[in-house]
Amino acid sequence: MSTSHQIELECPHCGHKQVATLWGSINVTVHPHLKEEFFKGRLNFFDCEECKMQTPTICGFMYNDMHKKILVQYQPPQEMEDREFLDLFTANGTVVLPEELAKIPEIQQYMSQPHVVFDMEELRRYVRFRELLYERRGPETGGSGGTGAEDESPN
Ligand SMILES: [Zn+2]
Numbered sequence: 001m002s003t004s005h006q007i008e009l010e011c012p013h014c015g016h017k018q019v020a021t022l023w024g025s026i027n028v029t030v031h032p033h034l035k036e037e038f039f040k041g042r043l044n045f046f047d048c049e050e051c052k053m054q055t056p057t058i059c060g061f062m063y064n065d066m067h068k069k070i071l072v073q074y075q076p077p078q079e080m081e082d083r084e085f086l087d088l089f090t091a092n093g094t095v096v097l098p099e100e101l102a103k104i105p106e107i108q109q110y111m112s113q114p115h116v117v118f119d120m121e122e123l124r125r126y127v128r129f130r131e132l133l134y135e136r137r138g139p140e141t142g143g144s145g146g147t148g149a150e151d152e153s154p155n
Helices: 032-039 105-111 120-137
Strands: 003-010 017-027 045-047 054-056 061-065 070-074 115-117
Touching (some): 061 120, 070 120
Antiparallel strands (some): 061 070
């Protein structure tokens, strides 16, 4: 699921008010075009139609690639201490899931361990890193055993 909401914002440069769309989360498996927009830096920016200045918005954001199991949560650094945000996590930095999700082991493992960043650029870098690993290693099989040596032998 991808979620967005519309909000009226004021341009910090010229004071012009206009409605902007802020994305709280994108699921790139379901909405691949949003991934493209995100990597072009088009999401969660306030594009002033008056003075043409671009301003990043202060908006929490979750990147979810269900296929590659990449889950990254961006939190604006100035909102790191928000009670609501902190309440999402255990002391170990894992997410407290609703009971119905916690019952499904595969979801539990992936959804409860988002990579948390406080910088949007870092989010892009991290996704890129994970995609490189995915290309190199293939899908995570779940098992932690094995040396991986068999992957290297040319058959
Ligand atoms: Zn402006």
